[in-house]
Amino acid sequence: MTSRRKVSNLLGLAVLAALRTRPMHPYEVAGLLREWGKDNDMKFKWGSLYTVVGNLEKHGFIKAVGSSREGRRPERTVYALTAEGRAEAEDWVRDLVGRPEPEFPRFKAALSVLGVLHPDEATRLLNERLRLLDERVAAERAGLAALDMPRVFLIEAEYDVAMRQAEADWIRSLLGELRDGTLTGAEAWREYYATGQLPPDWSQPPE
Amino acid sequence: MTSRRKVSNLLGLAVLAALRTRPMHPYEVAGLLREWGKDNDMKFKWGSLYTVVGNLEKHGFIKAVGSSREGRRPERTVYALTAEGRAEAEDWVRDLVGRPEPEFPRFKAALSVLGVLHPDEATRLLNERLRLLDERVAAERAGLAALDMPRVFLIEAEYDVAMRQAEADWIRSLLGELRDGTLTGAEAWREYYATGQLPPDWSQPPE
DNA sequence: CCTCCTTTACTCGTGCACGAGTATAAGCAG
DNA sequence: CTGCTTATACTCGTGCACGAGTAAAGGAGG
CATH class of the missing domain: 1.10.287 (Helix Hairpins)
Incomplete structure (x- = not known):
């Protein structure tokens, strides 16, 4: 565990923030973040996205609410924010803003x-x-x-x-x-x- | 590979810098870095130190030049900077200073x-x-x-x-x-x- | 209507970061 | 000299980050 937070990658915070608007599948989240220019604000790596989404689900911050399938493409799981996820996002931001931590540029x-x-x-x-x-x-x-x-x-x-x-x-x-x-x-x-x-x-x- | 550099952890750079003064074993390096206050300048984790030293050796930037043993303590391998290591350190610093890369505080x-x-x-x-x-x-x-x-x-x-x-x-x-x-x-x-x-x-x- | 390129939408493996654990030695108190 | 604490010097396992790879679908040109 990198920090005391269950999911430590900041991309996770962005995902939670995106899911506040509505349930989405991961790729859609990515698109929204891109559109919002978040890929400029934090490290955005495709490989990390799915690991992070998986971990968010594992810890109950988001949950699958169905899956849509078009043609024979891989199934796209749609995730929704849970109450815990909403709380986690708020707490996380509170922490990040309120408490300057040493950084190492x-x-x-x-x-x-x-x-x-x-x-x-x-x-x-x-x-x-x-x-x-x-x-x-x-x-x-x-x-x-x-x-x-x-x-x-x-x-x-x-x-x-x-x-x-x-x-x-x-x-x-x-x-x-x-x-x-x-x-x-x-x-x-x-x-x-x-x-x-x-x-x-x-x-x-x-x- | 996190970046194009063979050893990407910045702790590696500090190790190379420390070994410029004289050959040392890892723990001694750590002590010197502490003394220099480098632990304030970059992430310093014990777990990373030995991985990094190992990788530096694997890539020929440092090499074992002997091992001292006191009593029945674990053997301490002493490492020296190689010519490649010296070059790598310089090149690395050149890169870091000369080219601002986007960071994500x-x-x-x-x-x-x-x-x-x-x-x-x-x-x-x-x-x-x-x-x-x-x-x-x-x-x-x-x-x-x-x-x-x-x-x-x-x-x-x-x-x-x-x-x-x-x-x-x-x-x-x-x-x-x-x-x-x-x-x-x-x-x-x-x-x-x-x-x-x-x-x-x-x-x-x-x- | 076939081929090629691009976009969409992921999966997987490697490799590293790091915390927690371990074991010896040294100091020192009684 | 015996037992306890503190410093020394690592090792190991888990878990994550990330790049490269994959594969289907859509579009566009001939």
């Missing part, structure tokens, strides 16, 4: 081992990332502005833009500090790649 | 299904999250300031603080918009919970 991990690269290369890569982020932020902002749609439906997207923007700003400031030498320890880093010698405190940072 | 997923809650409850929870975030940011900032240590070693932590801060700011602005009604569609949301009736465009948002 890949970029953070990368920053923590940035020392494996030469400072000049690191700088170059950070500039590259910055460029891509700026582009994407601009594109997404434009996309959002073009879409005339009540903004409540778009808060995740607005959040996303805000976060990317913040990351871009942070990188810009880091690059600034690297440029004008106000980032303490940066010379030691450079030194290491010049002389092959670690400053004494690299393998055991003080305190 | 849990809060983003939560925002995308925020509609399952009553707007008042959502507001309450957002306020709660905001409070916790502000607290944590303050604490981390204080912690960082207290630690007199070259800042190059702390960029991940500084990044983290900046991101949390940005999130807090974004939530504050969202709450503001909810309060003074400048978030379009918010009345429809409220309406739905008052009348039980979905506005016509909930199940199929236009465009």
